[in-house]
Amino acid sequence: MIKKLFAALMVASLMTLFGCDSGVPDVSRIVFVSDRDGNFEIYIMNGEGGNQTNLTNDPANDILGGVSPDGERIVFASNRSGTFQIYSMRVNGTDIRRLTDNAFNDTDPSYHPNGDFIVFASDREGPTQIFRMRIDGSSVTRLTTSAGDDIAPRYSPGGTNIVFVSTRDGNHEIYKMKNDGTQVQRLTDNAIDDVTPMFSRAGGKIIWTRDGQIFLMNVDGTNQVQHYFGAGQNFHPEFSRTGSQIIFVSDRSGSAEIYKMFTNTANESQLTFGPGNNFLPKAVK
Numbered sequence: 001m002i003k004k005l006f007a008a009l010m011v012a013s014l015m016t017l018f019g020c021d022s023g024v025p026d027v028s029r030i031v032f033v034s035d036r037d038g039n040f041e042i043y044i045m046n047g048e049g050g051n052q053t054n055l056t057n058d059p060a061n062d063i064l065g066g067v068s069p070d071g072e073r074i075v076f077a078s079n080r081s082g083t084f085q086i087y088s089m090r091v092n093g094t095d096i097r098r099l100t101d102n103a104f105n106d107t108d109p110s111y112h113p114n115g116d117f118i119v120f121a122s123d124r125e126g127p128t129q130i131f132r133m134r135i136d137g138s139s140v141t142r143l144t145t146s147a148g149d150d151i152a153p154r155y156s157p158g159g160t161n162i163v164f165v166s167t168r169d170g171n172h173e174i175y176k177m178k179n180d181g182t183q184v185q186r187l188t189d190n191a192i193d194d195v196t197p198m199f200s201r202a203g204g205k206i207i208w209t210r211d212g213q214i215f216l217m218n219v220d221g222t223n224q225v226q227h228y229f230g231a232g233q234n235f236h237p238e239f240s241r242t243g244s245q246i247i248f249v250s251d252r253s254g255s256a257e258i259y260k261m262f263t264n265t266a267n268e269s270q271l272t273f274g275p276g277n278n279f280l281p282k283a284v285k
């Protein structure tokens with residue numbers, strides 16, 4: 001018993017120490033979206049908010065997206081061709097590759113944990129549904145068939161499940177399915193918006209945004225609790241690579257800005273201070 005308590009205290013004090021250290025290795029680089037240049041661009045910065053660099057520099061809107069498992073590439077949606085299509089590029093903004101080529105809108109791309117597939121949303125066959133393709137854009141497979149809009153898909157850490165958002169039951173709810181689109185399970189059930197879900201890095205939890213606040217639940221939908229109680233609207237929660245920290249967005253300062261905190265909600269710090277709005281952060285490494 002005493003041994004257990006000591007172990008817990010150790011973790012707590014270690015976290016406190018890490019929180020005071022500017023060199024936390026778990027969030028060494030973050031990609032995000034900003035409208036500071038008049039349209040949506042993808043930026044990269046270090047884990048403390050420094051060295052903010054525009055990676056896209058395109059007059060169209062460029063929206064993340066996800067980071068490849070090896071941290072080398074970013075997948076994103078851009079309407080530079082007229083409609084939103086999916087592109088990938090290196091994390092330094094070079095080697096841009098267009099992955100989809102159609103007159104519809106392809107959005108919300110993210111990588112499979114083995115790096116071979118990208119799951120995304122598209123309205124190419126009617127309502128927005130979830131599709132999967134190889135990372136070169138080939139072998140496109142439709143995964144969902146619903147009357148609502150199915151958006152924001154993310155793989156589980158092992159790649160066997162996908163969590164996503166659907167309006168099929170009237171408002172935004174969180175759903176889970178197998179990676180082939182079978183065994184669809186509704187996880188939330190209420191009249192308010194549940195959006196931007198992500199599996200925890202260990203896979204046991206799902207973090208998401210409910211009505212402008214950050215929530216956490218078990219992967220079967222049980223134990224839904226508000227995880228963070230900071231001021232303002234708090235959204236776009238994203239686990240760091242090891243899961244020890246959460247990067248998120250808050251509008252408490254009057255604009256959308258990126259913050260990070262330890263997963264136990266200790267030691268939060270603000271990373272961006274304008275200009276414009278800064279959001280959709282993703283940990284690179």
Ligand SMILES: [Ca+2]
Pocket residue numbers: 039040041042056057058059060061062
């Ligand atoms: Ca742009």
Ligand SMILES: [Ca+2]
Pocket residue numbers: 171172173174188189190191192193194
């Ligand atoms: Ca809901």
